[in-house]
Amino acid sequence: MSKCWSFLFLAASWFCFKTDSVAGICSPPMYGLGCNYTCHCNTVNCHAVTGCSGGCDGGWHGSNCNKENIALKKHTSQSSYFSEWWKNSSLAVDGSLVQGSGAEYCMFTEPGHPYTWWQVDLDKEYYIHKLAVHFRKWRK
Structure with a gap:
């Protein structure tokens, strides 16, 4: 009986939580702690933890494309x-x-x-x- 409950718990956990969020991996264009930051570059250059590594979108600059030209x-x-x-x-x-x-x-x-x-x-x-x-x- 305990094997059945363990399986049901595991299956319910899989349905309730996205595997990416459990593993701490963000889906592009999001990155960082809690996936609270947006990459402003091509998604190929967007790392799930550190953000952009070049190829900034128009109006964005800086080593991580995190500085915006608001003007x-x-x-x-x-x-x-x-x-x-x-x-x-x-x-x-x-x-x-x-x-x-x-x-x-x-x-x-x-x-x-x-x-x-x-x-x-x-x-x-x-x-x-x-x-x-x-x-x-x-x-x-």
Whole structure:
């Protein structure tokens, strides 16, 4: 009789619990303790414990693809435009660090104004841990 109960208990455990969750293995794109984190890379590069090992999705970067560019392709505006070069304020959030030979892929404000500004609408509130601003480099 005890063998029968052991078998029923084992069978019930198998039906009630996914074998992955019992073994601590996450199904992509989830990873980490309790499978509470999402991989932001190709599922081939998503490890069940450590997360991504390269090949980050667009807008994500870092060694584990765990840093998000929350400004990517969001709505932008600026105080003025350099009249000689018609530039678009959204070039600052296009995700590219390519400047071009004449900085044609950068945004410009018109010189000669004491207070110029540029802004991005992030659509919601965020707690910002790190902010990176990339300035253009002029040729000499």
